[in-house]
Amino acid sequence: MSDTRTNAGIDNVSVFRKMFTWSVPGERFIxxxxxxxxxxTQALISLLEERTRTSADRDPELLSVPTMFQAAYLVGETLKSVIQSQSLTGQEADSKFGATIIIGGQVKGSEPRLFMVYPEGNFVEAGEETPFFQIGETKYGRPILLRAFSKDMSFNDAAKLLCVSFDSTLKANLSVGMPLDLLTYEADDFAPRHQMRLDADNQYFATTSNIWRDALQNALEQLPEFAFETDTDD
Amino acid sequence: MSDTRTNAGIDNVSVFRKMFTWSVPGERFIxxxxxxxxxxTQALISLLEERTRTSADRDPELLSVPTMFQAAYLVGETLKSVIQSQSLTGQEADSKFGATIIIGGQVKGSEPRLFMVYPEGNFVEAGEETPFFQIGETKYGRPILLRAFSKDMSFNDAAKLLCVSFDSTLKANLSVGMPLDLLTYEADDFAPRHQMRLDADNQYFATTSNIWRDALQNALEQLPEFAFETDTDD
Known part of the structure; x- marks a missing residue:
């Protein structure tokens, strides 16, 4: 799931897609x-697109790399070179022009894989102990993911959890905003199982947000009373 | 409430108090x-202490400033000069040597007041619409505060909420750690109403953390099912 808000200052807010897909039916989905x-990130995606579409281009392509590892490597190298070319003007540029990427998918003949790519171009893969990645404004929505995410969840439960996690971030930070893009991938589909956009007026999201707020307040009331007296040292 | 962990890299972690108090019985509490x-922050506190203890020192003192506004101003000016003196060696120093302060209390003759002081030395006051401040690693614990904090809460409910909020942060970030210091102040007491330390083995905190985790998971299960089918656009 990804939001769509970008901003250059709080008076310059726009909607841009942050989720992109490439596929060869029956063979790969990325x-x-x-x-x-x-x-x-736009330069990165444009370069990846050009390399995908121009057959004369001899560079490696997302649609032809033999493995997801090679795809992550391609994205990392492209990202690093974009940042370096934009950074030639100043020493603060590395952080200013930085970007982080999640790339997931499957190439026929191997399992689905999920990577997080850093601005430096290197990357890590999700695994048993770290089954999910977050990028961008990660902190507000992280506690509920840490407490409630399980690798065995259904897509429906995972989507519900993501709504709650994004809701926490949306409530706390203006740099994250609706609509939200959501995509699920099932092994060996080589196409999205579900792909949808939750708009600002999405009824499920609004309802869930309200029920969740009430549930948190109820849960808080159910916790044992805090007792100052028994532990005070004054 | 404040934690006590400081670190210079993850292999250099120490416990230092981050909550300090000054009082003149019956007259002021800060x-x-x-x-x-x-x-x-240690230099700031040392300077404030010296100015408090040395009567020969002609600088303004926390124990003699006529208002909480003047106290916040004193803290801001002292903080700014500490950062400037430590920053003379490099241009990145402003962020490197930065610190943020919450100062609260009451001087007899006026209401209790609460300020947040920035590294630049300026400060803002809490009010009707912004009744609480956070400093440091604020994001993980913020969503539950935004959803559940109310100005009308009892000290016990507020302490319970703070435990839950800190628990979210402790679970997500190694730079925040037990023990936690907790202090409450009631108008016109001119001394803390409660002052205590919650150690790593605090039974209430551990129990509450577990109950909270279960309550969140239950609350999540109670939310309406997420339905891909009704909204999909693929």
Whole structure:
């Protein structure tokens, strides 16, 4: 799931897609989620697109790399070179032009894989102990993911959890905003199982947000009373 | 409430108090909470202490300033000069040596007041619409505060909420750690109403953390099912 808000200052807010997909039916499916400087991530996606579409281009292509590892490597190298070319003007540029990427998908003949790519171009893969990645404004929505995410969840339960997690972030930070893009991938589909956009007026999201707020307040009331007296040292 | 963990890299973790108090019985009570560079905050507190204890020192003193506004101003000016003196060696120093302060308390003759002081030395006051401040690693614990905090809460309910909020942060970030210091102040007491430390083995905190985790998971299960089918656009 990804939001769509980008901003250059709070008076310059726009909606841009941060989730991109490439596929060859029956053979491969790749999705990329982006966070960070919009010029950097747009250049990255444009370069990946050009390499995908121009058969004369001899560079490696997302649609022809033999493995997801090679796809992550391609994205990392492209990202690094975009940041370097935009950074030649100043020493603060590395952080200013930075971006972080999640790339997931499957190439026929191997399992689905999920990577997080850093601005430096290197990347890590999700595994048993770290089954999910977050990029961008990660902190507000993280506690509920840590407490409630399970690898065995259904897509429906995972989507519900993501709504709650994004709701926490949306409530706390103006740099994250609706609509939200959501995509699920089932092994060996080589196409999205579900792909949808939750708009600002999405009824499920609004209802869930209210029920969740009430549930948190109820849960808080159910906790044992805090007792100052028994532990005070004054 | 404040934690006590400071670190210079994850292999250099120490326990330091980040909550400090000054009082003149029956006349004033002031508490300061610190976040940021430890050298900066220790220098700040030392300078405030020296000015408090040395009667020969002609500088303004926390124990003699006529209002909480003047106290916040004193803290801001002292903080700014500490950061400037430590920053003379490099241009990145402003953020490196930065610190943020919460100062609250009451001087007889006026209401209790609460301020947040920035590294630049300026400060803002809590009010009707912004009744609480956070400093330091604020994001993980913020969503539950936004959803559940109310100005009308009892001290017991507020302490319970703070435990839950800190628990979210403790679970997500190694830079925040037990023990936690907790202080409450009731108008016209001119001394803390409660002052205690919750150690790593605090039974209430551990129990509450577990109950909260279960309650969140239950609350999540009670939310309406997420339905892909009704909204899909693929």
């Amino acid at each position: 999705t990329i989620l982006t966070a960070g400087n919009l010029a950097t | 508490t300061i909470l610190t976040a940021g560079n430890l050298a900066t």
